[in-house]
Amino acid sequence: MGKGNSNFMTSGGERFSYGLYFLGQNIFYMLIFSFLSTYYQDAGLAAAAVAVIVLVVKIWDAINDPIFGGIMDRFHFKKGIFVPWLRISLIGIPVSTILMFAIPGSIPMGGKIAWAIISYMLWDTAYTLCDVPIFGLVTTITDVQNERTSLNAIGRICAMIAAALVYVSITSVRGLLGGWTKTVIVLSVLATITMIPICFTAKERIQPKAEEKDKEYGVVEIFRYLKTNKYLTVYYVAYLISGSLGIATQWTSYIGRFLLNNEGLAGVLTVFSLLPCLIIGPFIPGMCRKVDKFKLYYGACIASMVLTALRFFVGYSNVTLYMVFTVIGTLPLGFTMILMYMFTPDCAEYGHYKSGHSMPGITFATQTFFVKLEAALTTALASAVLAWIGFQSGEGAAQAAGFNDKFFACSIWFPVAGLAISLIILRFYKLNDKDVQIMAKCNAGEITREEAEKTLSRKY
Numbered sequence: 001m002g003k004g005n006s007n008f009m010t011s012g013g014e015r016f017s018y019g020l021y022f023l024g025q026n027i028f029y030m031l032i033f034s035f036l037s038t039y040y041q042d043a044g045l046a047a048a049a050v051a052v053i054v055l056v057v058k059i060w061d062a063i064n065d066p067i068f069g070g071i072m073d074r075f076h077f078k079k080g081i082f083v084p085w086l087r088i089s090l091i092g093i094p095v096s097t098i099l100m101f102a103i104p105g106s107i108p109m110g111g112k113i114a115w116a117i118i119s120y121m122l123w124d125t126a127y128t129l130c131d132v133p134i135f136g137l138v139t140t141i142t143d144v145q146n147e148r149t150s151l152n153a154i155g156r157i158c159a160m161i162a163a164a165l166v167y168v169s170i171t172s173v174r175g176l177l178g179g180w181t182k183t184v185i186v187l188s189v190l191a192t193i194t195m196i197p198i199c200f201t202a203k204e205r206i207q208p209k210a211e212e213k214d215k216e217y218g219v220v221e222i223f224r225y226l227k228t229n230k231y232l233t234v235y236y237v238a239y240l241i242s243g244s245l246g247i248a249t250q251w252t253s254y255i256g257r258f259l260l261n262n263e264g265l266a267g268v269l270t271v272f273s274l275l276p277c278l279i280i281g282p283f284i285p286g287m288c289r290k291v292d293k294f295k296l297y298y299g300a301c302i303a304s305m306v307l308t309a310l311r312f313f314v315g316y317s318n319v320t321l322y323m324v325f326t327v328i329g330t331l332p333l334g335f336t337m338i339l340m341y342m343f344t345p346d347c348a349e350y351g352h353y354k355s356g357h358s359m360p361g362i363t364f365a366t367q368t369f370f371v372k373l374e375a376a377l378t379t380a381l382a383s384a385v386l387a388w389i390g391f392q393s394g395e396g397a398a399q400a401a402g403f404n405d406k407f408f409a410c411s412i413w414f415p416v417a418g419l420a421i422s423l424i425i426l427r428f429y430k431l432n433d434k435d436v437q438i439m440a441k442c443n444a445g446e447i448t449r450e451e452a453e454k455t456l457s458r459k460y
Contacts, residue, residue, distance in 0.1 A: 007144060007146070007147070008142070008144065008147045008150075009141065009142040009143075009144060009147060009205060010141055010142055010147065010151070010203075011201075013197075013201050014141065014198070014201050014202055014203065015150075015151060015154055016197075017197035017198035017201045017202070018134075018137070018151055018154060018155060018198055018202070019154040019155060019157065019158040020158065020194045020195070020197055020198065021086070021134055021155075021194065021195045021197075021198040022134070022154075022155040022156070022158040022159045022162070023158040023159070023161055023162045023191075023194045024162070024190075024191035024192060024193070024194035024195035025093070025130055025131070025134065025159075025162075025191070025195060026158070026159040026162035026163060027162045027165065027166055027187055027188075027190065027191035027194075028093055028094070028097050028127075028188070028191055029127075029159075029162075029375075030162060030163050030166040030167070031097060031101070031166060031170075031184060031187065032097070032100065032123065032375065033249070033250075033375045033378070033379075034163075034166070034167070034249060034250060034252050035166075035170060035252075035253070036100065036101075036379060037050055037250050037379045037382060037383055038250075038252075038253045038254070039100075039101055039180050040053070040116065041383075041393045042180070043103050043105070043112065043180075044105075044109070044112070044393070045109075045112060045113070045116065045393070046387075046393050047383040047384070047386045047387040047391055047393055048383070048384070048387050049113060050379065050380070050383040051379075051380040051381075051383040051384045051387070053113060053116050053117055053120065054120070054376040054377075054379045054380045054383075055376065055377075055380050056117055057117060057120045057121055057124055057376060058372075058373060058376050058377075060121050060124060060125075061124050061369065061372055061373065061376070064124065064125050064128055065128055065132075065365045065366070065368055065369035065372070066222065066362065066365060066369070068125075068128050068129065068132065068361075068365060069132060069359075069361040069362040069363075069364065069365025069366070069368075070222055070361065070362060070365075071361070072085065072132060072133065072136070072360075072361030072365070073358075073359050073360065073361035073362055074361075080140070080202070080204040081133075081136070081140055081204055081207075081360075081361075082132075082133035082134070082136050082137045082140060082202075082204065083133070083137070083198075083199060083202050083204060085129055085130075085132070085133040086130060086133050086134060086137075086195075086198065086199050086202075087199045088129055089126060089129040089130035089133075089195075090192060090195060090196065090199065092122075092125070092126030092129060092130075093123070093126045093127060093129075093130050093192075093195075094188040094189070094191065094192045095122075095126075096119060096122040096123035096125075096126045097123055097184060097188050098181070098184055098185055098188055099115075099119040099122065099123075100116070100119040100120060100123055100184075101180045101181050101183075101184040102119075102181045102184075103115050103116060103119075124372060127368070127372065128365065128368050128372075130195075131364075131367075131368040131371065132361060132364045132365050132367075132368050133364075134155075134198075135341060135344060135345075135364045135367060135368075136348075136360045136361065136363075136364040137198075137202060137204070138151050138152065138345055139206065139345055139348060139360050140204040140205070140206045140207070140360075141202055141203060141204055141205060141206070142205070142206065143206050143440060143444055145433065145436065145437045145440065146285065146288075146289060148342075148345055149284075149285045149288050149293070149342060150285045152338075152341060152342045152345075153281055153282070153284050153285050153338055153342075155341075156277070156281060156337060156338040156339075156340070156341065157277065157278060157281040157282065157338065159337075160274050160277040160278055160281070160337060161278065162191075163270070163274055164270070164271045164274045164278075166187065167252065167266075167267045167270040167271060167274075168267045168268075168270075168271055169183075169187070169267075170183065170267065171253075171256075171263055171264050171266075171267055172264070172267075173186065173187075206444075221357065222359070222362055224355065225351055225355045225357055225359050225362060226362065226366065228351060228354045228355045229347055229350060229351035229354065229355070229363070231343075231346075231347050231350055231429055231430065231431050232344070232347035232350075232351065232363060232366055234425060234426070234428045234429045235343050235347065235426070235429055236366065236367065236370040237425055238421075238422035238423075238425040238426045238429075239340070239370060239374065239422070240370050240373060240374050240377070241418055241421050241422050241425070242301070242415075242418040242419050242421070242422035243374035243375075243377075243378060243418070244374050244377040244378050244381060244418065245378075245381070245414045245415055245417055245418025245419075245421075246378060246414070246415045246418055247378060247381055247382040247385055247410065247411065247414050247415070248411040248412075248414075248415055249378065250378055250379055250382035250383075251382060251407075251411060252266045252267070252270060253266060254407070255269075255411070256269075258399065258403070258404050258407055259316045259319075259322065259404065259407070259408060260316075260319050260322070260323075261319070265319070265323070269323050269326060269327070272323070272327045273326060273327055273330040273333070274330075274333075275327075276330060276331045276332075276333055276334030277333055277334045277337045277338060279334065280334030280335065280338070281334065281338045284296075284335065284338050284339065288433065292432050292433050292434075293339055293342055293343075293433060294343070294429065294431070294432065294433075296335050296339060297335060297336060297339045297340070297343075298423070298426060299335075300332040300333075300334075300335035300336045300339075301332070301336060301419055301422065301423055301426070302423065303331070303332040304329070304330075304332040304333065304336060304419060305416055305419035305420060305423070307328060307329035307331070307332065308329050308412060308415055308416050308419070309412070309416050310325070310329070311325050311326060311329050311412055312408075312409070312412040312413070315408075316404075316408050341367065343429075343431070344363060344364060344366075344367045346431050346433075346436040347363055347431070348360050348363040348364070349436050349439045349440045349443060350431055350436065350439060350460070351363055352439070352443045353439040353442060353443055353452075353460070354460065358443070381414075385410050385414070386407075389403060389406040389407060389410065390403060390406075391403070391407075430458065430460075432457065434457060435456050435457055435458070435460070438452050438455050438456055439452065439456075
């Protein structure tokens, strides 16, 4: 039983290690998500070429995520369903990340593009091998709904710490070490060290039923399962649209250069913007015991859209005022960033309940697919928008008159549009916490399906 809460199945060491893994994993993720586009363009790749690179990689991504998700559902190691995959990823993720930021400056442009595509494909595969099992792990180390919520909150808080660490250190460390590659090597070593403990402390207590262990799911069964799991699709389509249009997340360095006249201030601004996540995060599991987490998430999305739109009327001419309103506008992130991945375990239980098949690998592979697709589309769209408004690539290149105004407007209205569309789609998401707990009990064989149907709040 866990320390500090007699209702928890996990130990304090497991929960701490679980958080540490997200700290390391998200150092890697933030390097790619927020700085890869900047690195590519600093390396001399045109914005249009970057957009093409990331979209080409998504062809491979569309293939590898369901493949590896199916493999994880079909083949179970003696030492666990997910932990062995976490151990394998300890090599793949750091090596591929370093390769992405090590494009030789002496090779011709065609060689640089080929290097970018191949290294990105390697990273994409390695990230699947770490992301699917770490999120899926909550379904095998505990079946207590509140504990899963707490573990997810711990993971998201550590992810925010990782983001703050990367944003603060990237400019100063890059200046100190003299380049992107050395900086990424240092951060990759640090990240890998934090990802090691969970590979040896996690205990996968919740195992598939005997009749599920030997089942082999083919392509037909997988597609039937995904078709049945409609709420998984609804949630992640909304996630994809709001995230992909949130192009300002790709422009951290450029916001510093063009709007704040100081690239270092961008890192400071980002850290202050992440503070709500770190402050509110520990209280969210308690809030979720009183208010359904989807209601919290939906309300936070509305607040985020309104506050982002208001920032346009504040402008950027007064740097202090711009920074203050940016931080205020990120207050809802304290909820959305912590809650955003808590719905996948719910969809895994719902999919199992509706289809009769336990496919956590496919469910979390779907999450990983959309997360990586969103990152790629955001990078591609951000690069395409830069090309559209006349951005001149190359570190230190001068921009045309009027560029800053166009840049600022796009950084506001693209995210607002994404949130508005996603809010409409999310109206079709009907799962709630109480019903998911009932489904989980039914899936585990603790109650019959007839008993579950009688106690659910609605017909699913």
